[in-house]
Amino acid sequence: MSKTVQIRDLDDETYLALSRRAAEVGSSVPEFLRREIERIAQRPSMTEWLARTERRSGAVRESDVIEGLDELRGEWPTRARR
Numbered sequence: 001m002s003k004t005v006q007i008r009d010l011d012d013e014t015y016l017a018l019s020r021r022a023a024e025v026g027s028s029v030p031e032f033l034r035r036e037i038e039r040i041a042q043r044p045s046m047t048e049w050l051a052r053t054e055r056r057s058g059a060v061r062e063s064d065v066i067e068g069l070d071e072l073r074g075e076w077p078t079r080a081r082r
Helices: 012-024 029-042 046-055 062-073
Strands: none
16 A cells, blocks of 8 residues: 655755756656655665675685686787887
């Protein structure tokens, strides 16, 4: 069952900013806010996120980080010899 949320006392500047953002994506302010609220609701809370990250192993070796960065960067350019 769908629910209704009403937000009161938004200042003009805030509403204008929301109107602009909604227009940028081709939607109305209520549609824009509905999508943003759904996106927020899908993210874990800070408490949930911290609990998840604490369970992870923190053992990352420097060489693994460097190797990963090298993969992303690709080959180093070679100098043309004169």
